[in-house]
Amino acid sequence: MTTDSLDRTPADGPDGDCEAVRAATVLRLERAMGALGTAAVARMEQRLFWFREMSAEDRSWVGLVAQSGVAAFVDWFKNPGRGRPAIAVEVFGTAPRELTRSVSLQQTVEMVRVVIDVVENQVGELAAPGGEQQLREAMLRYSREVAFSTARVYARAAEARGAWDARLEALIVDALLHGDREEGLQTWSASLGWSHTPVIAIAGLLGDQDAEEVLADLRALARRAGHDVLAGVQGERVVVVVGVNEGDAADPVAAAGPLEGLFGPGAVVVGPPVTDLQAASRSARAAVDGLRAARAWPDAPRPVPAEDLLPERALDGDEAARRKLIEDVYLPLRGAGSPLLDTLTVYLEHASSLESTARMLFVHPNTVRYRLSRVAELTGFTPSDGRGSFALRVAVTLGRLAERG
Structure with missing residues (x-):
């Protein structure tokens, strides 16, 4: 018919x-x-x-x-x-x-x-x-x-619904960056179907791409991987908050890897994993602060953990990065006794030379080598490595300046 x-x-x-x-x-x-x-x-x-x-x-x-x-x-x-x-x-x-x-x-x-x-x-x-x-x-x-x-x-x-969800996502991302810890975060995220913990945040630049297309692609790719996702654009900056499983949280850079190609040119920074969305403010702010400071490390890998940018972030005025370097690097060294801190200081001042350091301290080079290995164990930074020595120098400087008061 x-x-x-x-x-x-x-x-x-x-x-x-x-x-x-x-x-x-x-x-x-x-x-x-x-x-x-x-x-x-x-x-x-x-x-x-x-x-x-x-x-x-x-x-x-x-x-x-x-x-x-x-x-x-x-x-x-x-x-x-x-x-x-x-x-x-x-x-x-x-x-x-x-x-x-x-x-x-x-x-x-x-x-x-x-x-x-x-x-x-x-x-x-x-x-x-x-x-x-x-x-x-x-x-x-x-x-x-x-x-x-x-x-x-x-x-x-x-x-x-799609337009409302996009506005709500942008609102949540903005709240996270401003440290909003109100219960509203959980209510808003529940309305979007958010379910996964832990959480990582990723920050990168938009470039000359269309914002709506980038956000749509980021959401689609993350959801295909089985992740919850919130995304927002703030000026030239793109911030993505991803709910991942426990395995992905152990290697946040690998979890962020598939999304890296959707960002514009420049650094892509991954914040540290946190337990849930309520704590995601710390990861999001670390990622954004790392993105701002990444200009000082042109050869940074992409994506790069925000923790690897601690020295640049601290020099850029990031108080959280300064506290972390002091608490995780300087204070353990000082607490381990003067030989470790003195050995590291002399080693850094003498172009990372074992022999020169040993002569200045009147010890055997093997003693210097042992003490430097202890520094690496305590701090996670290797003194003989370029990035490690840079981070250690910044941490020691900040620690001594903090003791000034």
Whole structure:
């Protein structure tokens, strides 16, 4: 049956009997409207398990939609010259927008099918004699319009939801960067379906790319990997907060690796893993501070842990980096006794030469070598390594300046 044949029902012809049959059918439909809506809801409760599990409020809204659908069909059937029915307004306009979150598109299609089945099963009683085919064809046209309108309703809801989610993500990222630890963070993230812990933050530059495209690609790639993700753009900076599993948290740089290529030119900095989103502010701020300071290390790997940028961050005024270098490097060295700290200081001052250091301290080079290995064990930085010696020098300098007061 073609669309044209559906549009040409017998009532559209010149035969006045068709109009009389239609009028008689309309009377029967109007008398049966309440019963049809009630029967449709009863059939849903019988056939759709998820409908039975809905809240009483949502079931009442669905029942109202079913009643409105039947009433809108009767009104449209009564006035065939009105053209296409305004289903989105007359039917779905009766329910709140929140219902599209409680009822999926597939479930809506199942409900529509139930309502149509209920009406079709009673065509013999509802149609006036000789009007059965007329009613069936009208129902076919109407169900087609319902299908199209349902798709449009959910498409608009998805578009609005997507825009809201993007704004909410940007709000959460901004709150994390400003150290907001209120309970609102958990509420907001729950509304986005956030579930994973621990968390890492990644910061990079946008470059000349389109912000919306970059964010969409970052979200899609992270979600394909099974991660929860929040992303936002702040000026030229892109910040991504990723919920990962325990294994990925052990190597955050590897977890961030697949996303690295989506950032613009320049450094991509990975904050330290934290236990959950509530603590993600520390990771996000470390990543952003590291990105700002990364200019001082042009040869930094990409991505680079924010912890590897501690010296640059400290020199750039990052108080958290200064405290960490003092607490994790200088204080353990000072607590281990003057030989270690003195040996390291002389070693750094004498171009990392074992022999020169040994002569200055009047000890054997092997003693110097042993003490330097102890420095590496205590601090995690190797004095003979270029980056390690730089970090140690900065940490010792900061520690001594802190003791000045």
